[in-house]
Amino acid sequence: MADWSVEDHDAFLQLLDEASRSRASPSETWSTISAKLNKSQEELQGHAFQYFLTLQQATLAVVEGEGGVPELRMDPPLSLPPPSTPWTPSSDAKFESLLLKYPPACETRWEKIALELGDSKTADDVRNHYGELVRDICEIELGGVGR
Structure with a gap:
């Protein structure tokens, strides 16, 4: 970029x-x-x-x-750097459950999620993946998918 x-x-x-x-x-x-x-x-x-x-x-x-x-x-x-390892459906599911476990108020949220995910994910990988999900949700809600 x-x-x-x-x-x-x-x-x-x-x-x-x-x-x-x-x-x-x-x-x-x-x-x-x-x-x-x-x-x-x-x-x-x-x-x-x-x-x-x-x-x-x-x-x-x-x-x-x-x-x-x-x-x-x-x-x-x-x-945004590329993630260190690809995200799989399994790691996505675990990631989403960890988002609930560690709410936004948790100061070390991304580090804790990365640690529990393992798979050589860094806190930056986790934070960036969250951002991608937010972007995807916004795009869907704004009707941008399939254009």
């Missing part, structure tokens, strides 16, 4: 805001933003997903009483 400067991120947010007021399809929206920022649609969607995670974490921090208004800048930009 290409690096994102503060200017890129600010332009991205402005273009998303403009897109929210248009009647363009999601596909047209990503194409337009891609052309204007000179980034691939995959890069845009990855950045959007990382920004979504940042917003989600900030929201949880506020809800859990961990401070005031969060800073939502993406400095430095985040990137």
